Amino acid sequence: xxxxxxxxxxxxxxxxxxxxxxxxxxxxxxxxxxxxxxxxxxxxxxxxxxxxxxxxxxxxxxxxxxxxxxxxxxxxxxxxxxxxxxxxxxxxxxxxxxxxxxxxxxxxx
Numbered sequence: 001x002x003x004x005x006x007x008x009x010x011x012x013x014x015x016x017x018x019x020x021x022x023x024x025x026x027x028x029x030x031x032x033x034x035x036x037x038x039x040x041x042x043x044x045x046x047x048x049x050x051x052x053x054x055x056x057x058x059x060x061x062x063x064x065x066x067x068x069x070x071x072x073x074x075x076x077x078x079x080x081x082x083x084x085x086x087x088x089x090x091x092x093x094x095x096x097x098x099x100x101x102x103x104x105x106x107x108x109x
Contacts, residue, residue, distance in 0.1 A: 004038030005031050
């Protein structure tokens with residue numbers, strides 16, 4: 001069995017992006033030295049990135065958001081477009097069938 005840790009990188013007030021990232025990297029080094037198999041950090045990879053995507057399959061999960069199960073493939077395609085744009089542009093803005101995202105800058109940049 002593989003065991004890893006997952007970091008959401010919370011940022012308390014008065015703590016800089018740099019300080020949050022440095023702390024997360026220290027914790028990742030500590031976890032690796034302790035024998036953990038993986039460290040997942042949100043928006044931070046130091047050049048390494050593993051992304052898993054899929055259209056979903058559980059009707060009750062889609063129903064909870066009022067989305068017909070039959071729209072899952074086109075929703076996935078639009079979501080992938082958003083992901084590609086978010087990772088390749090300094091500012092993300094999107095207006096589509098499933099999502100509308102006002103201009104936002106992802107951090108850390």
